[in-house]
Amino acid sequence: SWCPAPLCGGRALLRSPPAPACPLGSPLRCASSFSQPGPTENDPSEGQVLLSESCVKITEGSEFLRLQVEGGGCSGFQYKFSLDTVINPDDRQGQRGVVVVRVFEQGGARVVVDVDSLAFVKGSMVDFSQELIRSSFQVVSNPQAEKGCSCGTSFSVKF
Amino acid sequence: GDAALRRALYAHVLNVQGRCLYDLILYRLHESPEEEPHILLECDSSVLDAIQKHLKLYKIRRKVNIAPCLDLSLWAVVPGEQAGDTGGSLAQCADQALILTPDPRTEVMGWRLITKKGVNLSAIIPESHIGNIQDYHRHRYKQGIPEGVEDLPPGVALPLESNLAYMNGISFTKGCYIGQELTARTHHMGVIRKRLLPVHFSAPLPKNSIPVGAEILTESGKSAGKFRAGSGELGIALLRLANTNEPLCLNIAGDKVKLTASIPEWWPKTAGK
Numbered sequence: 001s002w003c004p005a006p007l008c009g010g011r012a013l014l015r016s017p018p019a020p021a022c023p024l025g026s027p028l029r030c031a032s033s034f035s036q037p038g039p040t041e042n043d044p045s046e047g048q049v050l051l052s053e054s055c056v057k058i059t060e061g062s063e064f065l066r067l068q069v070e071g072g073g074c075s076g077f078q079y080k081f082s083l084d085t086v087i088n089p090d091d092r093q094g095q096r097g098v099v100v101v102r103v104f105e106q107g108g109a110r111v112v113v114d115v116d117s118l119a120f121v122k123g124s125m126v127d128f129s130q131e132l133i134r135s136s137f138q139v140v141s142n143p144q145a146e147k148g149c150s151c152g153t154s155f156s157v158k159f
Numbered sequence: 160g161d162a163a164l165r166r167a168l169y170a171h172v173l174n175v176q177g178r179c180l181y182d183l184i185l186y187r188l189h190e191s192p193e194e195e196p197h198i199l200l201e202c203d204s205s206v207l208d209a210i211q212k213h214l215k216l217y218k219i220r221r222k223v224n225i226a227p228c229l230d231l232s233l234w235a236v237v238p239g240e241q242a243g244d245t246g247g248s249l250a251q252c253a254d255q256a257l258i259l260t261p262d263p264r265t266e267v268m269g270w271r272l273i274t275k276k277g278v279n280l281s282a283i284i285p286e287s288h289i290g291n292i293q294d295y296h297r298h299r300y301k302q303g304i305p306e307g308v309e310d311l312p313p314g315v316a317l318p319l320e321s322n323l324a325y326m327n328g329i330s331f332t333k334g335c336y337i338g339q340e341l342t343a344r345t346h347h348m349g350v351i352r353k354r355l356l357p358v359h360f361s362a363p364l365p366k367n368s369i370p371v372g373a374e375i376l377t378e379s380g381k382s383a384g385k386f387r388a389g390s391g392e393l394g395i396a397l398l399r400l401a402n403t404n405e406p407l408c409l410n411i412a413g414d415k416v417k418l419t420a421s422i423p424e425w426w427p428k429t430a431g432k
Contacts, residue, residue, distance in 0.1 A: 071217030074335040075175055116219050146175075154335065156175045157216075 047122045049104045049113055054128040055137070056107040064103075064110035065137060067126065069117040073154025077120060081137045087112060120144050120157060162330075163192065166260040167271060169328040171311075171318050172213065173338025177345075179316040181210050182306060182328075186258045186273065199258065199273065201233060203307035231257065232277075235295050236270040236284065255283040264326040265425040267302050293390065300393040303357035303423040309388045310355075310395060312371075319345050320397060321355050325426055353384060356398045358407075361417045363391040368411055375407050375418070383407050396420065 049067065064087070068080045087101060101114045111126055124142040129135070148155035162168060165187070172181040181202055188197040202210050207227060214225050236249065236259075249270055253259040257275070262268035272283070280287060305311050305321055319342065323329045331346055345351065358375075373386040375396055384398035386409060396418075398407075403420045410416075422430065 069219060071219055071221070072335070074337070074339050076217060076337045114220070156337070 047102075047118070049102075049111055049118070049121055049123075050125040051104065051106045051109055051111055052125055052127040052140075054130075055111070055126055056109040058109075058128045064112055065126070066112045067117065067121065067139070068114065069120040075148055075154040075156040077157065078154045079121075079139050084112070165263070166258065167263040169263040169323075169326055171321075171323055171328055172210075173318060173336070173342065174314060175337055176314075177317065177338040177341025178314050179311045179318055179321060180213070180313045181206060181308075182311050183210075184263060184271065186260070186271075188257070199228065199231075201271070206308055206313075230276055232274050234272040234274070234280070235262070235268065236272050236287070237290070237295065237298055238267075238269050249284065252284050259283070264304060264328070265302075267423075267425045268299075268304060296390050297393055300389055300395055301357055302425065303355060303395055303421075305355050305387070305395055312387075317345075318342055319351050320353050322426075325430065352401070353397050353399050355387065355395050356403060356420045357423060358386075358389070358394050358396045358398075358418045358420050360389075360392045360394070364389070364411070364416065366390075369394075369409065370411075373409055373411070375409055377402055378406050378408070394418075 055065070062085050063083050064085070066082045066084045068082075069077055070080055072078045087103070101112050102118055104111050104113070113121060121139060121142055121144060123144065124139050127138050127140045129138045129140075142155065144157055144159070145155040146158050167187075168185045170183050170185060171179050172183065174180050184201040186199040186201070188199060189195065200210070211225055211227070218225070249259065256272055256278075258271065258273035260271055262271050272280075274280075274283065280289060299306055303322075304326075305316075310316075311321055318329065318338075324346070329342070331343065369386050369389065371386075374382055375384045375386055375398065377383050383402035383405075384396055386394060386396045388395060398420050403422060406417060407420060408415050408417050
């Protein structure tokens with residue numbers, strides 16, 4: 001798809017110096033701190049967000065990666081990455097006043113996804129991709145997504 | 160122009176492939192940018208639930224309330240036949256209504272009025288009389304103004320062929336939107352060969368006698384386009400601009416029905432070439 005604006009919004013984060021690129025994905029352990037019981041999933045990887053090796057090497061200490069989906073972009077939805085240290089953020093929603101999130105962890109690296117966004121990215125893999133033009137976190141192989149834009153930020157959904 | 164200042168905006172919701180899904184008129188209720196935005200959407204009532212669902216899909220975590228306004232009435236105030244019907248006198252009546260503003264699509268559609276249900280209209284617009292909804296649709300078809308899912312079938316109609324640009328419903332300088340790829344490319348390539356046009360049959364036809372998408376032919380039997388929707392002897396059809404000045408016909412159950420197309424008066428003067 002075609003994004004005429006100079007850069008789609010919500011672009012990913014740059015980290016220096018980058019480690020050499022690593023092949024994708026080992027299976028992960030899923031830690032569900034702060035989450036509420038949800039519908040049971042038949043396939044263990046179905047409701048999860050996977051982290052690639054390159055992600056594990058990049059995030060450090062008490063920082064974790066937050067992945068959100070918002071409406072926007074040329075295909076309807078876009079990914080938004082941010083680095084954070086607080087799992088329960090200030091913005092509160094819902095009747096109980098708490099944002100429900102799922103935490104996915106591997107090798108000490110964590111990615112946090114709120115349940116509203118998780119519906120759009122479950123089963124995806126997050127990769128830290130290094131190219132000449134930029135180094136950034138990317139969502140690769142999202143089973144919920146249909147067409148997407150060529151810069152990888154905006155996508156449309158199958159459901 | 161400054162879209163933020165206008166009271167009403169015409170727009171289409173497109174799908175990712177660039178086809179029309181829903182046609183809308185948006186009305187601004189809040190008075191200044193400092194106030195919380197409060198917007199009314201006018202849509203085809205048969206897809207009210209589908210539109211709400213569609214909007215909610217893209218809402219995700221944003222704090223937006225979307226709800227139907229079942230206590231409001233929507234009116235079209237169409238210019239009368241007599242000379243001297245001016246918009247000037249209408250503008251003075253505006254504070255009696257929730258919304259009273261020129262139809263954003265074109266001057267020939269007059270004004271849009273939104274009031275609470277049950278309000279006495281002659282209290283708002285003196286010397287007006289309530290007309291027949293069929294007359295409203297006939298007025299639209301005479302002028303070639305598509306409205307609703309019958310005239311703009313979701314997933315089928317294309318925005319530029321539906322004259323969205325002539326009806327002030329699209330910006331070619333705004334940022335990303337769904338369906339932009341095909342729409343912007345068609346616009347920049349510059350050639351739109353077919354458009355929705357008003358057609359006039361030689362005699363009134365019974366409702367639903369014309370199959371959806373019925374082929375319209377030139378006298379020599381070549382395809383000139385497809386019928387879209389109509390009422391009586393009037394309708395709109397998607398026609399090749401090259402064929403608009405010729406006599407045309409349709410086949411209905413073996414009978415040949417003649418029709419003529421016309422270029423609407425409200426189109427830009429450079430149009431229809």
